[in-house]
Amino acid sequence: MRILFLGDVVGRAARTAVIAQLPRLRQRLDLDFVVVNGENSAGGFGITPKIAEEFYDAGVDCLTTGNHVWDQRELLGTIDRDSRMVRPANFPPGTPGRGATLLQDRSGRQVLVINIMARLFMDPLDDPFAVVDRLLADTGMPGVVDAIVVDFHGEASSEKMAMGHHLDGRVSLVVGTHTHIPTSDLHILRGGTAYQTDAGMCGDYDSVIGMVKEPAVARFIRKMPTERLTPAEGQPTICGLVLETDDATGLARRVEPLRIGGRLSPAWPSGFAPADPAA
Numbered sequence: 001m002r003i004l005f006l007g008d009v010v011g012r013a014a015r016t017a018v019i020a021q022l023p024r025l026r027q028r029l030d031l032d033f034v035v036v037n038g039e040n041s042a043g044g045f046g047i048t049p050k051i052a053e054e055f056y057d058a059g060v061d062c063l064t065t066g067n068h069v070w071d072q073r074e075l076l077g078t079i080d081r082d083s084r085m086v087r088p089a090n091f092p093p094g095t096p097g098r099g100a101t102l103l104q105d106r107s108g109r110q111v112l113v114i115n116i117m118a119r120l121f122m123d124p125l126d127d128p129f130a131v132v133d134r135l136l137a138d139t140g141m142p143g144v145v146d147a148i149v150v151d152f153h154g155e156a157s158s159e160k161m162a163m164g165h166h167l168d169g170r171v172s173l174v175v176g177t178h179t180h181i182p183t184s185d186l187h188i189l190r191g192g193t194a195y196q197t198d199a200g201m202c203g204d205y206d207s208v209i210g211m212v213k214e215p216a217v218a219r220f221i222r223k224m225p226t227e228r229l230t231p232a233e234g235q236p237t238i239c240g241l242v243l244e245t246d247d248a249t250g251l252a253r254r255v256e257p258l259r260i261g262g263r264l265s266p267a268w269p270s271g272f273a274p275a276d277p278a279a
Contacts, residue, residue: 001105001147001247003033004258006240007199008177009041010210011231014203015051017238017261019058026059029242029269032105035113035149037177039065044211044231046071049078052085062086062103064115066153066178067123088117088153089135090126100135102145109146112139118154129166136170141250147172148250154178157197164195172245172252175199180209182239182259192251200239205263207232237262242269
């Protein structure tokens with residue numbers, strides 16, 4: 001199975017680029033399943049039901065979120081009905097939505113997507129390690145499901161790496177989101193789980209983690225409130241990874257970075273046709 005995971009989509013320009021490129025990416029990379037973190041896609045803060053539908057129409061199979069999931073209040077009325085969107089599973093019981101969802105790829109194979117939020121420098125939610133263990137207690141690869149993708153949304157690289165090792169051999173992929181900067185540690189752990197500390201954002205890197213840089217810099221210098229932060233709308237880089245799993249085990253066979261467009265150095269998975277230069 002070939003899975004594309006794209007990191008946090010920040011703002012309109014990034015959203016437009018991802019939606020425009022996804023049909024071509026699905027074809028050129030022969031993708032079976034696409035996961036996108038959409039929690040910053042509505043003006044940098046949250047996601048709306050309308051934007052979610054635009055992603056689905058473009059070829060996204062599942063949307064993950066994070067600490068900004070409730071920034072757009074209208075989502076509260078629809079997230080319970082949307083089986084293709086997940087919010088962090090370690091929110092308290094009774095929180096709308098779901099923390100994991102079981103979906104099918106284009107061939108009918110079962111893909112479990114889990115969204116978990118870290119606790120270091122984040123909200124004091126339930127223990128993410130215990131929560132993910134409970135979610136996996138009755139779900140194994142192969143057999144019950146064919147692949148398991150875990151989006152671990154958090155600040156601390158140490159906590160993300162600990163989760164990767166904790167789940168090694170039990171899931172297909174553990175990938176970090178939230179910090180908006182792609183890390184260079186993409187690899188397959190000893191037990192066969194693919195891992196990256198942060199997939200990076202889909203957004204304009206001439207910015208401060210996707211936001212217009214002048215007011216963001218001023219907040220650090222003056223330590224005073226500034227104008228509301230807004231997404232930078234320059235040419236975005238689409239950042240993520242392509243994972244290929246072993247159908248016999250569900251574990252990773254290979255994993256490679258994907259970066260197209262914008263300011264970052266490009267990266268395209270080997271063995272495929274070159275990326276679209278207009279990306």
